[in-house]
Amino acid sequence: MAYFLQQLINGVTLGAVYGLIAIGYTMVYGIIGMINFAHGEIYMIGAFIAVIGFTLFTSIPLISAILLVLALSMIFTAIYGWTIERTAYRPLRNSFRLAPLISAIGMSIFLQNYVQLLQGARVRPIPPMFKGSFKFFQDSDFVVNLTYLQVLIIVSTIVLMSVFTLIINKTAMGRQQRACEQDKTMAALLGVNVDHTISMTFVMGAMLAAFAGVMVTLYYGVVHFFIGFLAGMKAFTAAVLGGIGSIPGAMLGGLLIGLIEAFWSAYFTIEYKDVATFVILVLVLIFRPSGLLGRPEIEKV
Amino acid sequence: MSDTITNLPPKPEFNLQAIAKEMAITFVVGLGLMIPMVLLRANDVNGKLVIERHWQELFFALVLLVVGRLGLILLDKHKALPALIIGVVMAIAGYSIHFPTELLEVFTLAAGVILIIRAVLFLWREYKGITANDRENAKKRREKLLENSTGYISAIVIIIAGLLPFLSDILQLLLPDFLGGDSSFIANMSGRYVVDTAILILTYVLLAWGLNIVVGYAGLLDLGFVAFYAVGSYSFAILARDFNLGFWTALPLAGAFSMLSGLVLGFPVLKLRGDYFAIVTLGFGEIVRLLLLNLYELTGGPDGINGIPRPGIGNIVFSKRAKEEGTQTFTEFFSTNFWEITYSSNHRVIFLYYIVFILCMLVAIFTIRIRQQPLGRAWEALRENEVAAASLGINRTNIKLAAFAISATWGGFAGAFFASRQGFISPESYTFIESAIILAIVVMGGMGNLMGIALAAAILIGLPELFRDLEEYRMATFGFGLVLIMIWRPTGLISFRDPTVLLFGKKKKKADEEKLAEGAGS
Numbered sequence: 001m002a003y004f005l006q007q008l009i010n011g012v013t014l015g016a017v018y019g020l021i022a023i024g025y026t027m028v029y030g031i032i033g034m035i036n037f038a039h040g041e042i043y044m045i046g047a048f049i050a051v052i053g054f055t056l057f058t059s060i061p062l063i064s065a066i067l068l069v070l071a072l073s074m075i076f077t078a079i080y081g082w083t084i085e086r087t088a089y090r091p092l093r094n095s096f097r098l099a100p101l102i103s104a105i106g107m108s109i110f111l112q113n114y115v116q117l118l119q120g121a122r123v124r125p126i127p128p129m130f131k132g133s134f135k136f137f138q139d140s141d142f143v144v145n146l147t148y149l150q151v152l153i154i155v156s157t158i159v160l161m162s163v164f165t166l167i168i169n170k171t172a173m174g175r176q177q178r179a180c181e182q183d184k185t186m187a188a189l190l191g192v193n194v195d196h197t198i199s200m201t202f203v204m205g206a207m208l209a210a211f212a213g214v215m216v217t218l219y220y221g222v223v224h225f226f227i228g229f230l231a232g233m234k235a236f237t238a239a240v241l242g243g244i245g246s247i248p249g250a251m252l253g254g255l256l257i258g259l260i261e262a263f264w265s266a267y268f269t270i271e272y273k274d275v276a277t278f279v280i281l282v283l284v285l286i287f288r289p290s291g292l293l294g295r296p297e298i299e300k301v
Numbered sequence: 302m303s304d305t306i307t308n309l310p311p312k313p314e315f316n317l318q319a320i321a322k323e324m325a326i327t328f329v330v331g332l333g334l335m336i337p338m339v340l341l342r343a344n345d346v347n348g349k350l351v352i353e354r355h356w357q358e359l360f361f362a363l364v365l366l367v368v369g370r371l372g373l374i375l376l377d378k379h380k381a382l383p384a385l386i387i388g389v390v391m392a393i394a395g396y397s398i399h400f401p402t403e404l405l406e407v408f409t410l411a412a413g414v415i416l417i418i419r420a421v422l423f424l425w426r427e428y429k430g431i432t433a434n435d436r437e438n439a440k441k442r443r444e445k446l447l448e449n450s451t452g453y454i455s456a457i458v459i460i461i462a463g464l465l466p467f468l469s470d471i472l473q474l475l476l477p478d479f480l481g482g483d484s485s486f487i488a489n490m491s492g493r494y495v496v497d498t499a500i501l502i503l504t505y506v507l508l509a510w511g512l513n514i515v516v517g518y519a520g521l522l523d524l525g526f527v528a529f530y531a532v533g534s535y536s537f538a539i540l541a542r543d544f545n546l547g548f549w550t551a552l553p554l555a556g557a558f559s560m561l562s563g564l565v566l567g568f569p570v571l572k573l574r575g576d577y578f579a580i581v582t583l584g585f586g587e588i589v590r591l592l593l594l595n596l597y598e599l600t601g602g603p604d605g606i607n608g609i610p611r612p613g614i615g616n617i618v619f620s621k622r623a624k625e626e627g628t629q630t631f632t633e634f635f636s637t638n639f640w641e642i643t644y645s646s647n648h649r650v651i652f653l654y655y656i657v658f659i660l661c662m663l664v665a666i667f668t669i670r671i672r673q674q675p676l677g678r679a680w681e682a683l684r685e686n687e688v689a690a691a692s693l694g695i696n697r698t699n700i701k702l703a704a705f706a707i708s709a710t711w712g713g714f715a716g717a718f719f720a721s722r723q724g725f726i727s728p729e730s731y732t733f734i735e736s737a738i739i740l741a742i743v744v745m746g747g748m749g750n751l752m753g754i755a756l757a758a759a760i761l762i763g764l765p766e767l768f769r770d771l772e773e774y775r776m777a778t779f780g781f782g783l784v785l786i787m788i789w790r791p792t793g794l795i796s797f798r799d800p801t802v803l804l805f806g807k808k809k810k811k812a813d814e815e816k817l818a819e820g821a822g823s
Contacts, residue, residue: 029576035576035579035580045337045338048337048338048343049337051343051350052337052341052343052352055343055350055351055352056341056352072337075333076333076334076336076337079330079333079334080334082330083330083334087784088784088788091788092787092788092791095787095791095792096791096792098516098522098744098748099744099787099791099792100787101522102740102741102744102745102783102787103783103784103787103788105737105740105741105783106741106779106780106781106782106783106784106787107780107784108780109734109737109776109777109779109780109783110777110779110780110781110783110784111780112776112780113774113776113777113780114338114777115338117773117774117777118338118339118342119338119342119343120342120343120344120345122345124343124350125350126350229733233583233587233733236580237580237584240577240580244576271591271594271595272591272595274587274591275588275591275592278584278585278587278588279584279588281580281581281584282569282570282581282584282585285570285573285577285580285581286569286570286572286573289572289573289574289577
């Protein structure tokens, strides 16, 4: 039971991170119908900025350092997201379906190697900073550990996601985004600046991914230029699992993927945890192609 | 005179304020992009992470970005002369001024040259009075010409490719005086390095033609093609290792295994549509790679499989000495039956080249033939409109499954060939990047166009190979090049795509076109 609880905590933490990245995928897919392959790299850049930030701000108090790094990472990463959309995707907006996808794959390869060239190919570590944990079930032979950091990740993710949901549901920008998602031409006719809305979608997705990147840097303490690929794949899996285009779906999907990964590594073989994720993705898609919370696709003639 | 031309686009307004705003945005965005990556760099100093500050590089990169952007804006506003001046200044600066890094110099020079070319082209068009309409027509004419001459071009390319290993000998034999004996370029044209690169390119051509059946003809986006490539390689290697099968028995078996895997993986997922299909195939690609990594007893895990046998013909082997009983080396065989030659490791390379060349030709013939068959027509019908095709009685799953299995088979052949050429395989060769590269070749080549795909493979695989010395910048340039090519030609390099079969044959189509042209002319 204690072991189970521990895995639950680990899984939820992991799931929070995947969920944050998955939102970026699902929003972009919802609004322009493309898989933004470079989104994993956006997350990686956010994590790298966090490493740089935490190394620079060692002298200031921890909490303010974390807040500062979060803010900086989100701003700089948002600029990356904006630029990528502007240079690699916007010229291909009305092109045929595969062109933006190839462009995104190219962008992803470029960003990986760009970071590798500038920041080095080696793993970049930061010293553990956020120590301490709550302990449960101390009487039994297994101690459940809920670190402060895990609490921070889970709580801040919940807060961030709530704020984000409010933005999407209540503000003018969110309304415009939902309008563009349904029908870009109609939205444009009604005075919505579609280009600007799409840019903002990328900016918001990048900010969430940067948040996830900072949290992962704190959690694992190491960053590498290749981390974006696998995290991106898992997050995309999460977005599909939850029903691509649906924001609550992405959160749910991320949580599920995190839990699956944690429990699989704990109870079965750790080598096959990624296989398990993908097998579940395949099974979900075969039996429920529109994902858990997605709307079923209607075949139009 | 010029007043009568109505189709000229309105001259863009030249507004200094707007340009200043644009420049300011470029500056701020550039600063935002460069501060965390160019200015601040993580570096290990005695095992401790230190953040270095590269102010100089930041300054030069920013200036380059802003000036280059200014040149592009001026071009957009039809101010070609100032853009030309900026281009010249940049080119000279890149060539002569010493920048903090060589990369920045190259960038500045390249950006300057591109600006010059575009400005000169613009000025020339203005001088000649060429309108956008004229250019459109000229482009159409060029494409028509290309379409009509595809047959001849293909024939020439195939002949050159077929003779490639002996090209320098033939040229030297035919034109000894004209070329001045042994000019190094001609002598190196069929050198080992060139043939090796050609083998690599043809391997990718084979893979891309395989994937083309699924992506180009059946219209399904397969992001996990590398799975079949891997199955082909590993089944070949395992058959050779555990059952001692030779190249020519293991090759078709590897193809068969790949086909089987295509059927097994394809059957459950072919009902999925569009991007769901793409993501499931991506998942399959990763699953196969992870299995290869973890099924240690069978695949050797991360160490891979070593000592995969090289191909030979019958009892002839392509090595210096015949190790096994009953075999003889190619050198011995050729010397006793034809004329005296000395051993050279090039013989094996040339032999490998012809194997992959013949495989490619087989795939090409098969592909061209099957497009005319009911199966090929059904693929195209499904691609153009799935619902309509299904209403006409096409069994969607079976037709897609056939495409999947055939393309997997070709992927398996390519994999087996790759394994045999390398002599060593490990899961590292079968990552998602490979799938992405193969897909990029297919899309860049114009989806469905065999010549275009071969050209794209030559560019995407051959060009980076030429710049081996710049190894560290290779993949970054590849990625960025992919983006640029997609923006420049989103539909691929060679993008005409007529239906293979027309209702009343090609004559009717031609007559229709002529009628249309007449109608437009009158």
